[in-house]
Amino acid sequence: MKKKLFIDKSICTGCRYCEAVCSLVHSHNHQVQPRRARIFIHQDLINGIFTPIVCKQCTKAPCVEACNFGAILIDPLLGIHTIDPQKCTGCMACLEACPFGAMFFDSEQNVAIMCDLCKGDPKCVKFCRALPHIGYSALDYMTVDEWLRRRVRLALAKE
């Protein structure tokens, strides 16, 4: 069943645990380097506002369409995107194509990188801690159905 990342940017503290752990679990030599992460926290430090930027798992994906080398694959069942580093030429066409700025680039390996949801067990979600007074975390991972219901709850709460 397709599952999606749920993001509530209004409570993101900008701690970048997601970036750090993402880079570590995807590193071939056990390194932490947030610039090699597949999630990015846009920091508006002056106003204390933080926005997680990560793949939205488009079905008709601009990144896939932009890739001339067939390097980006989508698992139709789970909705997980993966990039084949053997096929990726590092042309960055996918980075240009993504309207959300959610494609990234590993300048060490010279290939495009994107969220692969850790094959269905996203570590960023594990490390995104809920503050007790908020009760839930900024990042979560759930079925599309549950995702929709939470979106509705969030919209109603803002009314």
Place this chain on the structure above:
Amino acid sequence: MSINGGYTGKILRIDLSKKSSTVEPLNMLEARRFIGGRGLAAKLLFDELPSGAEPIGPENKLIFATGPVTGTLVPGSSRYVIVTKSPETKLFLDSYAGGNFPAEIKYAGYDLIIIEGNAEKPTYIWIDDNHVELRDATHLWGKTTFETETSLKKELRNDTVRVASIGPAGENLSNLAIVRNDYWHRCGRGGVGAVMGSKKLKAMAIHGSQGVRVADPQALMNYVLTNVEEKITKGAMAIVATGLMKYGTLSGIPAMNATNILATRNFQKGQFEGAHEIDLDVIRSILNVRDTACMCCSIACCKFGKVKSGQYAEAKSGSIQQETHSMIGSNLGVDSEEFIVKVSALCDDLGLDTIGTGAVISFAMECYERGFLSQKDLGGIDLRFGNQHAVIELVIMIAYRRGIGDLFAQGIKLASEKIGQGSEEFAMHAKGLAYPAYRPGVSSPGFALAYAVADRGACHRRARPFVAEQTLAPFVTEGRAKLYKALYDERIPWHCALCCDLATCVLGLNFKDAASIFSAVVGWEFTEEDMQTLADRVASLIRVYNLREGATRADDTLAPRSFQRETNGPAAGKVFTKEMLNSMLDEYYALRGWNREGIPTTETLDKLDLVDVSKQLKKYDKLGMIK
């Protein structure tokens, strides 16, 4: 000893006089002995700075130090320390901050950055991995820290560049000057900003694209997810942690007020009438507080708030902290949240330490109310306790050293010596460093000891015997020395590793946790005993440094006011005596393996694998340098 993880293995040394930079290998034997951060930087300062070096000038060094844990996944691990010789205390100084800048030092590939010499003209350092460049900062000189950071991000065309800078206070060599990074994080206390200003170094901008290796990622991740998680929710400190997550460090204020240790009107009292009403939820709501965090911290004690309306509308602060809140609030007799945010932001922009500035202003207010300073002396300011407008004017005068501000910019100790007339009685400092917001004395003999013996002067971040002291018999000295040592020791491994000591201590991470985490990150085996030895080693090393610079047992004392009889609160009628302090000092020195004069014995130093330091100490003693 090879590097498996944690360390980058490189030290960047920048000589501003020679306009040169070199990369040196990290001495791994020293790294094993002192771990990194505070311990390693203290050893470098001890080895490299001549005795009696002038803090303001080319002789002094600024060591920006990280540790093996910095930039990894440990909670609070984006933290650095600046180690230098303090212009305010003329002793050892370590000053910490969090944010994103600290991890960036590691990502750029350095464990430590040592800055030496003086630049001829305003300079900033631009570090992009291996590229190290000294650039002209004439156009930034005079700008606030806020403007400097924004300008540099524009100039370098990258808003993920991390910047640490000084403001006008640092340029004007004020002993109250801070180094500010990531807009809202500051290395305060002791005048680090003045040392940087004297080097004509306006800022350091860093961009790093290299990785920090973790020896055993699975072990580290499991540790953070299971052990740390369990401590947050079920540990002994869980309640404190929950409060900290919601209200930041302000969570301690009601209890401080109740136990009579909340700095009030220059420490005349420990309870503030305005604090009885403090409702932390109301503060959250009137300032529209957002929870923000340093990199890789799940506590999020930095509370971002903005004043919505009134005379201070639009004033904002990304780190509303208890120390600022009390030193600018109750200690100045003001109970306006909006005012506190305004002054906090003003101090940050001008590059002033809110603790030191709050302390010196409260001192000035008392001098004024007692008639030691006239309105004419103050340039026409009516400096009564509670006069908000006067505070704002004086803050600006201090930063730019205008009028009487020139005197107060030197800090509370020098100001009281110049004003004289007995004002030393209520100049609230230890070793020259102003008291932070916890009021020591008979209500808290634990804090009295903590302030008196702290190596950098009155300090609440060596140990904060606030919660733990409540379990001991009140108003007496029993158990305090042991408690202080235990609390302080528990923090030292984190000061070295380098990780936020507030986060780790609120999470209740003990020596066992430290040893496990260090082992997972670095890949060497560490034990609980190693952590204890490290703590004792670092404490004794810094003690020897301070002794060499002229400190003695007599300096381990408090302001005269702290020995006065208590007039109100739970301890009314009781008094904290010199004898009580002396008995705690005797006990503490003995626990540390120091003699009655507070000098570490040869056996202690040798046992702590500090034979080299012990030899130096003997040499200094022969030269008559140890008093």
